[in-house]
Amino acid sequence: MLWIVGEPPPLPRRMKWKSKDIEAVAVGAQEILFDSAVRMDADEKIGFFRGLTLIPAILEARRNPNDATLKDLVPADMYRRWLVQKKLYLGRETGVESWRPLFAADRLRKAAFDDLKLNEGGVREVIGKLAEKHRIKVTTPLLLYTVKRSEVRTKLKEFSRESLADTQCFATTLDLVEALSDTITEARRAHAWATADLATLDSLAPLPNPYLPCAMAVLGSEVGKQIIPADIREQLYVYWMDAAVKALAANETTLAIVPLAKLTRAGGYLERLRARGYRVDDPK
Numbered sequence: 671m672l673w674i675v676g677e678p679p680p681l682p683r684r685m686k687w688k689s690k691d692i693e694a695v696a697v698g699a700q701e702i703l704f705d706s707a708v709r710m711d712a713d714e715k716i717g718f719f720r721g722l723t724l725i726p727a728i729l730e731a732r733r734n735p736n737d738a739t740l741k742d743l744v745p746a747d748m749y750r751r752w753l754v755q756k757k758l759y760l761g762r763e764t765g766v767e768s769w770r771p772l773f774a775a776d777r778l779r780k781a782a783f784d785d786l787k788l789n790e791g792g793v794r795e796v797i798g799k800l801a802e803k804h805r806i807k808v809t810t811p812l813l814l815y816t817v818k819r820s821e822v823r824t825k826l827k828e829f830s831r832e833s834l835a836d837t838q839c840f841a842t843t844l845d846l847v848e849a850l851s852d853t854i855t856e857a858r859r860a861h862a863w864a865t866a867d868l869a870t871l872d873s874l875a876p877l878p879n880p881y882l883p884c885a886m887a888v889l890g891s892e893v894g895k896q897i898i899p900a901d902i903r904e905q906l907y908v909y910w911m912d913a914a915v916k917a918l919a920a921n922e923t924t925l926a927i928v929p930l931a932k933l934t935r936a937g938g939y940l941e942r943l944r945a946r947g948y949r950v951d952d953p954k
Contacts, residue, residue, distance in 0.1 A: 676930030771840035811909040836887035845878035
């Protein structure tokens with residue numbers, strides 16, 4: 671039996687997640703399966719002091735090439751929206767204006783989450799602690815990519831000089847932050863998830879998700895193409911599916927925690943499990 675929990679939308683930090691049923695499944699499971707992920711490692715260990723010398727190159731990679739500013743790079747109407755959200759969540763912070771849209775968007779998103787006191791990954795955190803306490807096997811399918819240590823600084827410099835197609839990342843992040851500011855709707859969304867009220871969840875406009883356009887902005891760069899294959903998204907799905915099938919064969923009970931959107935979207939995990947002949951019960 672494979673039980674799957676769809677990770678919730680951003681929840682208020684004060685909201686305490688309690689589910690004796692899911693915790694009971696976790697404690698009785700032989701394996702906890704998290705979503706697949708990507709990790710890049712250097713071919714040789716980078717020591718602490720060596721890492722310190724890379725910080726200037728990393729910081730330089732955030733800045734726009736040729737001293738461009740956000741105002742120069744994004745459409746005027748989008749920049750006006752940015753100024754509104756920036757005033758709300760970043761105040762008088764000025765340095766971010768010289769950052770690439772990708773990095774400025776990430777800075778805004780984190781500031782908004784902090785100011786609105788929202789939390790992501792709460793279910794994963796709770797189940798992870800249970801797994802550690804009860805010594806349950808935890809599996810996170812990992813796609814590993816290796817970068818030569820000798821090339822790290824060179825790649826960072828190349829990346830810092832490259833223009834990125836990150837306007838969509840910036841726009842979608844603005845959409846998300848604006849949506850999260852509607853605290854009444856987001857409280858309804860959180861309550862609907864907590865009570866398995868699928869009708870209400872379906873009636874609410876889905877939260878904008880900047881993850882894919884932001885990831886593609888990096889993967890589509892010349893440096894990104896040199897390191898990570900273009901079909902990485904499909905590989906991540908395949909890695910998780912292979913791990914799920916293996917867990918179904920090996921365990922009496924497995925509990926999986928994956929993003930809700932990756933479960934329900936076309937081509938998502940539920941559709942793929944059905945395509946392999948597994949019976950999939952509706953969420954409840």
